[in-house]
Amino acid sequence: MQTLYLAIIILALLAIVFGAILGFAAIRFKVDGDPIVDQIDNLLPQTQCGQCGHPGCKPYAQAIADGEAINRCPPGGETTIKALADLLGVEAIALDAEHGTEAIRTIAYIREDECIGCTKCIQACPVDAILGAAKQMHTVIVAECTGCDLCLEPCPVDCIDMLPVETTPLSWHWQQPKQLIATSTAPHNHGAPSHD
Template sequence: MSDNLAVKIEQLLPQTQCTKCGYPSCHDYAVAIADGKANYNQCPPGGQEGVARLATVLNQPVIALDTTHGEERPRPVAFIEEEFCIGCTLCIQACPVDAILGAPKQMHTIIPELCTGCDLCVAPCPVDCIKMIPVTPGKTGWAAWSEEQAQKARDQYAFRNQRLLREKQENDDRLAAKAAAKLKALEQETAQTAEEIQQKERKKAIIAAAIERARLKKLEAELGNKS
């Protein structure tokens, strides 16, 4: 695979990160095309113009969009019917570009200018309160999506991935610190228990020695009386 070719291909993708192509990200799809593992007509958001752009950089003929991956359509934006939202956060976890604001058990809302229309938030919603609303009537594919929007979506996707990595690292650090604290407490408890056992053993030894001295004194007294 040519890394340079993969970079060129990725720059021609709309960066919606919708996974409709069958790959987890636009980057992975670009790498698969460069490797010859995927065809260059599997991106519905890019539409037929997207296929033509990719055909040019690949020096291949323009072929029809593979609609088994989805139809070319006007670009939609997600909309949450807020009165039905239960604050489950599943849509927030699914959004690839952090276009949804909300917190557990609180109403969520979409940031329209960040939404790429990927549809990924729809399926996880347990109360079916997310709708995809077309915002570019009569315009589909690259006619409904600019280079600037694609770059912004790519930056948002990268920012989200960095945030998730940072949060995972912070969580791992918290768990490690918690485990270390528990281990230290256990070691202290074990040391304390061992010391308590030693103290009890010393007390038992002192008592046993006292009993033995008393027994010997009694025996001496009895012998003295007999003599």
């Protein structure tokens, strides 16, 4: 009987000691990570286009942190979904087509002759990338345009075009070589010939 008590006491003591060590370590070596919303926000493309149904990327990041689906960001596309899935430890799902499809990156250009200087696009631009004043011609700061499309709708004279970003010799690069021969031929047809 005595050994039983002894065992219980020893185990209890051990539990207390290790518990204390673990507890101390948890406090002493605490790693301060970014808040999850910031981490999510960092993975979003920051287009601020609102296609996800939120007024910008940060609000969507907040919504994801609160449990919204991660597949509502068309500009980020699959890459972003995959990164988000990795971060949050959930399964990567296909892009929700309801919120738009993945498209090539574009930049807004104002046909300056036609601009009447109404400033409506300036107010719509989520990243302040349009320059101009009332009754003055407006122009887009190309380097800062995210291609979000939000300026198209308010323009009363439809003088804004979304043009794809052009490839220059500086931005051009090689594509991945064609696959190894291993996959260059179509798989054989394994289907057995029918006998009927």
